[in-house]
Structures are given as structure tokens and as C-alpha cells.
Amino acid sequence: xxxxxxxxxxxxxxxxxxxxxxxxxxxxxxxxxxxxxxxxxxxxxxxxxxxxxxxxxxxxxxxxxxxxxxxxxxxxxxxxxxxxxxxxxxxxxxxxxxxxxxxxxxxxxxxxxxxxxxxxxxxxxxxxxxxxxxxxxxxxxxxxxxxxxxxxxxxxxxxxxxxxxxxxxxxxxxxxxxxxxxxxxxxxxxxxxxxxxxxxxxxxxxxxxxxxxxxxxxxxxxxxxxxxxxxxxxxxxxxxxxxxxxxxxxxxxxxxxxxxxxxxxxxxxxxxxxxxxxxxxxxxxxxxxxxxxxxxxxxxxxxxxxxxxxxxxxxxxxxxxxxxxxxxxxxxxxxxxxxxxxxxxxxxxxxxxxxxxxxxxxxxxxxxxxxxxxxxxxxxxxxxxxxxxxxxxxxxxxxxxxxxxxxxxxxxxxxxxxxxxxxxxxxxxxxxxxxxxxxxxxxxxxxxxxxxxxxxxxxxxxxxxxxxxxxxxxxxxxxxxxxxxxxxxxxxxxxxxxxxxxxxxxxxxxxxxxxxxxxxxxxxxxxxxxxxxxxxxxxxxxxxxxxxxxxxxxxxxxxxxxxxxxxxxxxxxxxxxxxxxx
Numbered sequence: 001x002x003x004x005x006x007x008x009x010x011x012x013x014x015x016x017x018x019x020x021x022x023x024x025x026x027x028x029x030x031x032x033x034x035x036x037x038x039x040x041x042x043x044x045x046x047x048x049x050x051x052x053x054x055x056x057x058x059x060x061x062x063x064x065x066x067x068x069x070x071x072x073x074x075x076x077x078x079x080x081x082x083x084x085x086x087x088x089x090x091x092x093x094x095x096x097x098x099x100x101x102x103x104x105x106x107x108x109x110x111x112x113x114x115x116x117x118x119x120x121x122x123x124x125x126x127x128x129x130x131x132x133x134x135x136x137x138x139x140x141x142x143x144x145x146x147x148x149x150x151x152x153x154x155x156x157x158x159x160x161x162x163x164x165x166x167x168x169x170x171x172x173x174x175x176x177x178x179x180x181x182x183x184x185x186x187x188x189x190x191x192x193x194x195x196x197x198x199x200x201x202x203x204x205x206x207x208x209x210x211x212x213x214x215x216x217x218x219x220x221x222x223x224x225x226x227x228x229x230x231x232x233x234x235x236x237x238x239x240x241x242x243x244x245x246x247x248x249x250x251x252x253x254x255x256x257x258x259x260x261x262x263x264x265x266x267x268x269x270x271x272x273x274x275x276x277x278x279x280x281x282x283x284x285x286x287x288x289x290x291x292x293x294x295x296x297x298x299x300x301x302x303x304x305x306x307x308x309x310x311x312x313x314x315x316x317x318x319x320x321x322x323x324x325x326x327x328x329x330x331x332x333x334x335x336x337x338x339x340x341x342x343x344x345x346x347x348x349x350x351x352x353x354x355x356x357x358x359x360x361x362x363x364x365x366x367x368x369x370x371x372x373x374x375x376x377x378x379x380x381x382x383x384x385x386x387x388x389x390x391x392x393x394x395x396x397x398x399x400x401x402x403x404x405x406x407x408x409x410x411x412x413x414x415x416x417x418x419x420x421x422x423x424x425x426x427x428x429x430x431x432x433x434x435x436x437x438x439x440x441x442x443x444x445x446x447x448x449x450x451x452x453x454x455x456x457x458x459x460x461x462x463x464x465x466x467x468x469x470x471x472x473x474x475x476x477x478x479x480x481x482x483x484x485x486x487x488x489x490x491x492x493x494x495x496x497x498x499x500x501x502x503x504x505x506x507x508x509x510x511x512x513x514x515x516x517x518x519x520x521x522x523x524x525x526x527x528x529x530x531x532x533x534x535x536x537x538x539x540x541x542x543x544x545x546x547x548x549x550x551x552x553x554x555x556x557x558x559x560x561x562x563x564x565x566x567x568x569x570x571x572x573x574x575x576x577x578x579x580x581x582x
Contacts, residue, residue: 384438
């Protein structure tokens with residue numbers, strides 16, 4: 001009794017001094033009462049079983065937090081640094097920005113940095129949740145805790161040990177696990193009121209039947225003690241935190257950082273979800289989608305001449321055209337007399353002939369007839385594509401269409417969101433009407449708003465919240481900061497190495513994987529369902545056990561076993577969220 005109950009007696013004493021009535025007080029009174037009526041063995045069993053129950057509770061929370069500990073263990077303690085005198089291994093705390101790290105195949109990257117020499121595949125699963133290694137070379141970023149698979153690398157350090165992406169992830173997850181969801185706060189408040197009420201009821205059970213009805217004192221005192229024991233709210237109190245910690249740990253393992261249980265609860269109640277277009281629903285980079293040749297010219301000829309002129313330009317559309325040409329084995333020649341025509345296009349001499357590349361307006365100004373291709377131009381523009389004409393001063397050779405393509409997982413994600421219970425999906429973009437309409441149609445999004453300024457997105461989100469209640473916004477965490485802040489839940493994509501994304505949003509997707517948004521919604525709803533199951537299970541078993549104390553069916557040790565069994569059930573149910581599939 002002393003060994004099993006000492007810690008509980010200490011906690012009960014502290015609680016009574018602070019006028020707090022909690023589960024420790026319940027157990028303390030039950031054990032002391034059992035001793036007072038001569039039930040030493042029962043008192044000892046109650047103390048022992050309660051100690052076991054506390055141990056199981058502690059084990060369950062530790063198990064739920066193991067995913068975080070794995071992240072902590074991923075951080076290397078030392079780094080191999082290149083010095084004028086040679087290679088030196090030093091603690092990571094002594095590594096400075098600008099130092100060159102030497103990383104051999106199979107070793108972990110010790111600090112965030114940029115590759116200055118070497119190429120390799122990097123396993124970034126600890127950061128992004130992506131199991132497929134990323135191919136990296138000079139100029140590419142690498143992150144602390146990731147694994148260099150097959151090449152020797154020299155990496156210039158860009159962040160100190162406490163500022164690495166991994167360190168920030170660990171800090172955010174630790175903070176998230178300690179933050180209380182509204183439902184958890186409610187349960188704790190309920191337990192604070194419930195405990196003194198139970199103590200009062202137990203006292204009345206012990207006193208009233210003998211005093212008013214003349215029954216024997218012993219059986220009613222015993223039943224009152226059993227009521228105290230069985231009424232311990234352990235299962236109810238742990239029902240929420242074990243589920244939330246498990247869910248947050250699972251999300252972190254899958255490259256999704258949730259900044260607190262309250263956001264999981266909000267996600268579970270979302271009815272609408274808005275996407276930014278550029279870089280979120282789309283890739284954020286221009287690609288050539290169509291090459292249309294005007295008879296008798298060919299696609300290859302058009303790409304050859306366009307590439308020859310555009311390789312002199314730094315414009316994103318120019319880079320997309322050059323990339324498309326080279327992907328077909330066409331590298332072009334070096335255009336002579338290259339001239340950028342501001343807002344219209346460019347021109348240059350290719351194989352002795354002046355080639356024009358740009359908008360229809362450019363060719364109209366040069367007196368080149370574009371009427372013959374107007375139908376194609378209208379069709380491509382209706383599809384949300386940017387059209388680039390290629391021609392000479394005597395005629396049009398062809399059309400190149402460029403677009404910011406929707407992500408491969410865009411339509412799949414929208415479909416998954418609807419299956420998960422999202423009633424309305426919306427695109428909010430600063431782009432033009434035709435592009436917004438085309439992207440929304442291809443992604444299967446219900447509604448779009450085009451040509452928006454950042455403050456316009458905030459206004460629309462306010463209206464969406466009035467209509468749907470809970471609305472999420474998915475953006476890049478930088479340009480969409482006001483909208484992310486206005487949404488019920490702000491979700492930033494591509495948080496790897498982006499401080500603004502880590503700080504601005506409520507949830508950060510560490511990889512540009514849209515399907516993680518649907519995973520987040522499913523996880524939120526699963527977490528809410530598990531918490532509800534736990535609370536209902538706790539209350540039903542408690543009510544049944546309490547009713548069993550009145551006829552005297554429940555002994556003290558059976559009461560504790562009932563409580564311990566309930567605690568174990570809700571704990572195991574909550575820990576199922578550790579296995580929630582991405």
C-alpha cells in the first residue's frame with residue numbers, strides 16, 4: 001500500500017492544499033477509508049492497481065510521443081568540417097554559417113546548407129515524409145537529419161544548429177503536443193467539477209442510509225468507497241490528449257506539421273476549402289502545352305526559331321520555350337541582334353531572317369495578318385493558356401501555348417476532399433478570368449474568384465466563413481499570409497526551409513504534395529471520431545460501474561480494475577491514430 005500509493009498520497013496532499021479535488025484525492029480518500037474500516041488488503045490492492053493504471057497512462061503518452069523522439073534522434077551530434085589544416089570533426093554547436101561540411105555516402109547531413117560540390121540522392125523522409133530519395137547537386141539545398149545515399153558532398157552551412165529546419169520542426173511539434181484543444185479543456189473543466197460532486201455523493205451514500213433508514217454502517221461506507229474508486233476520471237481525462245498527441249505525431253511523420261490540437265479540431269469541422277492557384281493548385285512554373293504549325297511549316301521549325309531567339313531572354317515564358325525545344329533535341333542557334341520588346345515579345349535574326357516572337361498585338365503593329373489563326377488563339381486562351389506567336393515580317397509560322405500546369409494530384413485531391421466531407425472547394429487567384437476558369441474546371445473545383453489582390457482574398461474568405469462557418473485556405477505561406485491568417489485554418493504548402501511558412505500557417509505541408517491536404521482532413525475527422533468514442537466509452541462504463549455500487553455488486557478492487565480497463569481501452573483506441581494512413 002505504501003509503495004503503490006505514496007506518490008498518489010503526495011499528489012492528493014498537494015491538491016487539497018490548493019483546494020483542488022482531482023483523481024488523486026479520490027484515490028487517497030478511497031484507500032484511507034478502506035484502511036479505516038479494516039479492509040487493509042482491499043486498500044493495498046486499490047493502491048497497487050491505481051499505480052499500475054498511472055504507469056499504463058504514462059506509457060501510452062510516451063508511446064504516442066515516440067515519433068517526435070525519432071526526429072530528435074535524427075539530428076547528428078557532430079559534423080565533419082573542412083578546415084585549412086584538413087578535415088575536423090566538431091560538435092554541431094561549434095559549426096558556423098559558411099563552414100564547409102564533408103558528407104560521405106551513408107552519412108547524415110549535420111546542418112542545413114547548400115551543396116557546393118558533388119551529386120547524390122538524399123533521403124529526406126524525416127523532413128518531407130517522402131520515401132523516394134531526391135536527386136541533388138550543386139546549388140541545391142539539403143537539410144539536417146536527412147541521409148546522403150550514394151555520393152560525396154561538400155555543403156556550405158546556411159543555418160546554425162538551433163535554426164535548422166529539423167530543429168524548428170521538433171520545436172513546433174513539441175509546442176503542438178503541449179497545446180490544449182478546446183474539447184480537452186472542456187474535459188478538464190468537467191473533471192474539476194465532477195470530482196467534488198462524486199466525493200459529495202459518496203459521502204451521502206455512506207451517511208444517509210444508516211442515519212435515515214437504520215441500515216448497517218459498514219456496507220454503506222464500503223459502497224461509498226467503491227463509488228469513489230470507480231468514479232476516478234482517469235479514462236475521461238486521458239481520452240483526448242492521447243488521441244491528439246498520437247495524431248500530431250503521425251502527421252509529423254508524414255511531413256505535415258500541425259501547430260496544436262485546436263487546429264485538428266477545426267480541421268474536423270471544415271465545410272469549405274480555398275486554394276491559391278499559382279504554386280499551390282498549379283506547379284508555379286510555365287510549361288509549353290501546345291505547338292501549332294501553320295502550313296507549310298513544322299513544329300520543329302517553329303521550336304528551332306523560337307529557341308534561337310528566346311535563349312537570349314530571362315523571361316519565364318522564354319525559359320519554358322527553350323526547355324521544351326531542348327526536350328525534343330532542338331537547341332537552336334545563336335540569334336543575332338536580339339532585342340526585347342517590352343510587354344510585347346522579342347526579335348532576333350536567325351539564319352539571316354528576322355524572327356518575331358510575342359503577342360498578337362506585336363504582329364498587328366508590324367502589319368502581319370493574324371486573322372487566319374484567330375480561332376486557334378481564342379480556343380487556347382479559353383483554356384487559360386498564354387499564346388506566343390512565332391513569325392516573320394511576312395507571315396505567321398505558328399503558335400506556342402504556355403501554361404502554369406495543374407499539379408498531377410490536383411483533381412485527385414479535390415475528389416478526395418469531397419469524399420472526406422468538404423462541401424465546397426474554391427480557387428482564389430490574382431490571375432485572369434480565363435486562366436482561373438480553365439484551372440478550376442480541370443481540377444474539378446466548384447467555384448473560382450479571379451483577378452484578386454491579397455486584401456480581396458481576405459474579404460472573400462470572410463464571406464465564405466459567414467456562409468460555411470469553418471473554411472481552410474491553402475497557400476504558399478508567403479504571398480498568401482493575410483488569407484492564411486483570416487481562414488479558420490491556414491495551410492501552407494512547401495514549408496521545407498521556408499521560415500515564413502513555418503511561422504505564418506496553422507498547418508505546414510513540408511512537401512509540395514496536395515494529397516496531404518486530404519490526408520489532413522481525414523486525420524482531423526478520424527481524431528474527432530476517436531475522441532468522441534473515448535468520451536462516450538468512458539462515460540458509459542463509468543455509469544454502469546457507478547450503478548453497480550448501489551446494490552453492493554462492486555468491490556473496491558473491481559472498481560479500480562474497471563477504471564484501469566477503461567483507461568487502457570481509451571488509450572489503445574487513441575493510439576490507433578499513430579497508424580492513420582497518409
